[in-house]
Amino acid sequence: GDSVTQMEGPVTLSEEAFLTINCTYTATGYPSLFWYVQYPGEGLQLLLKATKADDKGSNKGFEATYRKETTSFHLEKGSVQVSDSAVYFCALSDYQGAQKLVFGQGTRLTINP
């Protein structure tokens, strides 16, 4: 079945550092890919998405490019802030009779001032 693998956390960085969170996927079809962010005690918020190969999703300084050849969707940000501290989830959606999201295990990010 479909699956998503994220780099293990936790990840700790200093403010203004460059961020990469790796995400790779396995899917039988042509999935759409998503990054969600979860702040402490809250639900998930959509951060960005890409629906076909070579698409780049971007939002709030975060970017991710849908790489079909490497089955990857790595999240990047050039200069992180303390407010970016959260848990980040990579997910895929591949319609097979129903639209269901398959999530990675999440990566906890902490940014120190």
Place this chain on the structure above:
Amino acid sequence: DGGITQSPKYLFRKEGQNVTLSCEQNLNHDAMYWYRQDPGQGLRLIYYSQIVNDFQKGDIAEGYSVSREKKESFPLTVTSAQKNPTAFYLCASSHWGTSGKETQYFGPGTRLLVL
């Protein structure tokens, strides 16, 4: 403002008790979903519904039940058959489609604790 509301924010369950978690959306979405989140893990799908009066089991439906009598509402009941109910429960909704491209939007969650 459009969105998804879940209540209560915290819920306590006694042994042998059934409890119901509420989920309401005013986004005019056809599809609704329930996920369970355990500490340090990703989300797992419990049940989903694509239209009113229809719902399907997800990956971990045992010990749970749902109903979909109205488009806006998708309550989840955690029954006494669910032996390990302590978790964070998230409701989501989306437009229904067959492309897999639709975005799911999430509510703020309900934390269920066992007394």
